[in-house]
Amino acid sequence: MISEVIGEKAGIINQEIKKLLSVKEPEGLYSATRHYLKAGGKRLRPVITLIAAEALGEDSxxxxxxxxxxxxxxxxxxxxDDIMDEDEMRRGVRTVHTLYGIPTAILAGDTLYAEAFDILASCEADPENVVRAVSSLARVCVEICEGQYMDMSFEERSDVSEEEYLEMVRKKTGVLIGISASIPAILFGEDKKVEKALWNYGIYSGIGFQIHDDLLDITGKERIGKDWGSDIVEGKKTLIVIKAFEQGVELETFGKGKASRGDLERDIKKLFDCGAVDYARKKARQYVEVAKSQLDVLPENEARTHLKELADYLIERDY
Amino acid sequence: MISEVIGEKAGIINQEIKKLLSVKEPEGLYSATRHYLKAGGKRLRPVITLIAAEALGEDSxxxxxxxxxxxxxxxxxxxxDDIMDEDEMRRGVRTVHTLYGIPTAILAGDTLYAEAFDILASCEADPENVVRAVSSLARVCVEICEGQYMDMSFEERSDVSEEEYLEMVRKKTGVLIGISASIPAILFGEDKKVEKALWNYGIYSGIGFQIHDDLLDITGKERIGKDWGSDIVEGKKTLIVIKAFEQGVELETFGKGKASRGDLERDIKKLFDCGAVDYARKKARQYVEVAKSQLDVLPENEARTHLKELADYLIERDY
Structure with missing residues (x-):
C-alpha cells in the first residue's frame, strides 16, 4: 500500500525535522516558525524526494x-499565504499570524526560508550539483511567488481562463513538487533527460493534486480546519468555477464572504449539473496519467512503481 | 576621497542590478519588488564586497x-521591516506596502529573497566555496530575522540593557555587513583567519553604523523620508535612550506616537545633557576603530585603506 510507504518515509522525515528545525532562542520567534511543522502534515514533498532517489538506485x-x-x-x-489570504485555520490549528501577529508571522516565514537554503547547502553531494540544486530551488521559489500573485490577482477578475488557471497552478503548486521529484537527479548528477522526466512528473502530479484539492472543497467530507465550500464563498477561481462560468452558470454565494448552507448547496448542485465537477475530475486524472508516463524513461523498480502509485494517491485522497 | 570610490563602485553595481533584476511578468509583482532598488541607496554593502575582493588582490x-x-x-x-514597523516613507518614496498593499509587499520581499540565492549561486568560483557562501548567507538571514524579532520585542520592554541592544544590532545590521566584507574571502577560498578578520571588520563597522544611524535621528538634519526624532516618538530602544534611562532620565515624548516640536526638543536636550549622546558617539567611534584594526592581517594595499576609510565614512555621514 502506498499509504504505508508514505507513512514510513514520513517517520524518517519527521525525525530529521525535529533534529534540524528545533526551537531555539528567541523562543517567541521559533515557536511561530515551527508551528505548522509541529501541527503535522503528510510530508508528501520530501516523501517524493526520498522515493525518487530510490527510483534512481541511490541511497535516499x-x-x-x-x-x-x-x-x-x-x-x-x-x-x-495565510497572512495574505487572511485564513484563520490550517491543519486543524490556528494560523501563525492569528496566534503570533502579522509581524512575527512574516519573520517566521523569512526564518524558514533561510533555514531551507542552509539545510540544502549541507547536502553531501558533488558541490557543483549542490550549487545547481540551490539555484533550481531558488528559481522554484520565485515561481511560487509569481503563482501566488496570479492567484491573488485572479480574485479581482471575472475573465480568468482555464489556461491562466493552469499556469497559476503550475507555479503555485506544481514547481515545488517538480523540484521535490527532480532534486535527487540534480544532486546525483543524473542525465538531463532523467532530471526532466522527474521534474515533469512532479509538475503534472502537482497540477492534478491542486485540481483535486479544489474538488475536495465541494465534494469532500468536512475538512479539518477548512469549511466546506469555502473556496466558493471566498470567490476563488478554481478550474470548476471557471468551467461553470464559461457555460453561463451563475453562483449566488460566489465571493460573498459567507453563505447559508442551503444557498451553498444550491450553488454546488449547479456545479455538478453543468458538468464542471466531472470536467475537473477528468482533468485531474489526465494530469496524473501524463505524470506517470514521464517515469517510463527510468529503470523499472519498486520505487518507480511507488512514484506512480503516489501520483494516483494525490488525486484519490478524500481529505 | 572614499566617497568617490563608493560612487564609482555603486555605478558598476547599479548597472548589474539593472541587468540581473529587471521588471518581468507579472508586472504588478515585479514593480513592487524593484521599488526600493530603483529609488536609489548607496549600495554600501556590495561596495564593501567589491573593495574587499580588491583588498585580497582579486578581480572584484x-x-x-x-x-x-x-x-x-x-x-x-x-x-x-517596513510592513512590520508600519513605516510609510523610505528613501524619499512611499513604502512598498503603502503603495502595493501588504500581500504584494510580502510577496515582493519573498521574490527578492529567492532571487538573491539564485544570483549568489551564479558566482563563478570553486563550487565548494559557492556552497559555503550560500550557507553563510542563509545563516546571516536567520540572524537578521532574530535581530528584527529582538528589536520588535524590545518595544514592549523597559529594561533593555546595553548588552542586549548590541546583540540585537549585531544581528539586525552587523551580520549582513559582515558577510558583505567576508564573502570574497569565502568565494576565493582564503585562509580562515582572513575570512574571520573581514567578517569582524563588517560586524564592528555595522554596529558603529547602526549607532550612528540612531544618533542621526536626533542630531542630524532633516532626513529624507524620516522625521527628526522619530525613533523617540516611536519608542525605539536605541543605545542613546538606553543610556539615558540607566541614569533615570525621563522622556515625555517617548513612545507617544507623535509629539510637538517643542516637547521633542526638550527631550532631546535631556539626551545631550545626561551625556547619552556623547556616550553613543564614543561607542560608534570605538567600534569603527576595532573594525579597522581587524584589517591588519590583510596585505597593505590601496583597497585595504579604502576599507578603513569606508568604516570611518559610515559614522561620519550626516544623512
Missing part, C-alpha cells in the same frame, strides 16, 4: 536534507 | 553577483 538518506529543505520552503509559503 | 568583477545578492537580501529586509 543522502537526499534527506534536500527533502527537509523543500518541506521547510513549503511551510514558509503556508505561513505567508 | 568575480564577486559582483555576490554583492548583488547581498544588496537584494538587504532590499528584501527593508520591504518586510
Amino acid at each position: 538518506r543522502k537526499v534527506l536534507p534536500a527533502g527537509i529543505a523543500i518541506e521547510t520552503i513549503h511551510n514558509f509559503t503556508l505561513i505567508h | 568583477r568575480k564577486v559582483l553577483p555576490a554583492g548583488i545578492a547581498i544588496e537584494t537580501i538587504h532590499n528584501f529586509t527593508l520591504i518586510h
Whole structure:
C-alpha cells in the first residue's frame, strides 16, 4: 500500500525535522516558525524526494536534507499565504499570524526560508550539483511567488481562463513538487533527460493534486480546519468555477464572504449539473496519467512503481 | 576621497542590478519588488564586497553577483521591516506596502529573497566555496530575522540593557555587513583567519553604523523620508535612550506616537545633557576603530585603506 510507504518515509522525515528545525532562542520567534511543522502534515514533498532517489538506485538518506529543505520552503509559503489570504485555520490549528501577529508571522516565514537554503547547502553531494540544486530551488521559489500573485490577482477578475488557471497552478503548486521529484537527479548528477522526466512528473502530479484539492472543497467530507465550500464563498477561481462560468452558470454565494448552507448547496448542485465537477475530475486524472508516463524513461523498480502509485494517491485522497 | 570610490563602485553595481533584476511578468509583482532598488541607496554593502575582493588582490568583477545578492537580501529586509514597523516613507518614496498593499509587499520581499540565492549561486568560483557562501548567507538571514524579532520585542520592554541592544544590532545590521566584507574571502577560498578578520571588520563597522544611524535621528538634519526624532516618538530602544534611562532620565515624548516640536526638543536636550549622546558617539567611534584594526592581517594595499576609510565614512555621514 502506498499509504504505508508514505507513512514510513514520513517517520524518517519527521525525525530529521525535529533534529534540524528545533526551537531555539528567541523562543517567541521559533515557536511561530515551527508551528505548522509541529501541527503535522503528510510530508508528501520530501516523501517524493526520498522515493525518487530510490527510483534512481541511490541511497535516499543522502537526499534527506534536500527533502527537509523543500518541506521547510513549503511551510514558509503556508505561513505567508495565510497572512495574505487572511485564513484563520490550517491543519486543524490556528494560523501563525492569528496566534503570533502579522509581524512575527512574516519573520517566521523569512526564518524558514533561510533555514531551507542552509539545510540544502549541507547536502553531501558533488558541490557543483549542490550549487545547481540551490539555484533550481531558488528559481522554484520565485515561481511560487509569481503563482501566488496570479492567484491573488485572479480574485479581482471575472475573465480568468482555464489556461491562466493552469499556469497559476503550475507555479503555485506544481514547481515545488517538480523540484521535490527532480532534486535527487540534480544532486546525483543524473542525465538531463532523467532530471526532466522527474521534474515533469512532479509538475503534472502537482497540477492534478491542486485540481483535486479544489474538488475536495465541494465534494469532500468536512475538512479539518477548512469549511466546506469555502473556496466558493471566498470567490476563488478554481478550474470548476471557471468551467461553470464559461457555460453561463451563475453562483449566488460566489465571493460573498459567507453563505447559508442551503444557498451553498444550491450553488454546488449547479456545479455538478453543468458538468464542471466531472470536467475537473477528468482533468485531474489526465494530469496524473501524463505524470506517470514521464517515469517510463527510468529503470523499472519498486520505487518507480511507488512514484506512480503516489501520483494516483494525490488525486484519490478524500481529505 | 572614499566617497568617490563608493560612487564609482555603486555605478558598476547599479548597472548589474539593472541587468540581473529587471521588471518581468507579472508586472504588478515585479514593480513592487524593484521599488526600493530603483529609488536609489548607496549600495554600501556590495561596495564593501567589491573593495574587499580588491583588498585580497582579486578581480572584484568575480564577486559582483555576490554583492548583488547581498544588496537584494538587504532590499528584501527593508520591504518586510517596513510592513512590520508600519513605516510609510523610505528613501524619499512611499513604502512598498503603502503603495502595493501588504500581500504584494510580502510577496515582493519573498521574490527578492529567492532571487538573491539564485544570483549568489551564479558566482563563478570553486563550487565548494559557492556552497559555503550560500550557507553563510542563509545563516546571516536567520540572524537578521532574530535581530528584527529582538528589536520588535524590545518595544514592549523597559529594561533593555546595553548588552542586549548590541546583540540585537549585531544581528539586525552587523551580520549582513559582515558577510558583505567576508564573502570574497569565502568565494576565493582564503585562509580562515582572513575570512574571520573581514567578517569582524563588517560586524564592528555595522554596529558603529547602526549607532550612528540612531544618533542621526536626533542630531542630524532633516532626513529624507524620516522625521527628526522619530525613533523617540516611536519608542525605539536605541543605545542613546538606553543610556539615558540607566541614569533615570525621563522622556515625555517617548513612545507617544507623535509629539510637538517643542516637547521633542526638550527631550532631546535631556539626551545631550545626561551625556547619552556623547556616550553613543564614543561607542560608534570605538567600534569603527576595532573594525579597522581587524584589517591588519590583510596585505597593505590601496583597497585595504579604502576599507578603513569606508568604516570611518559610515559614522561620519550626516544623512
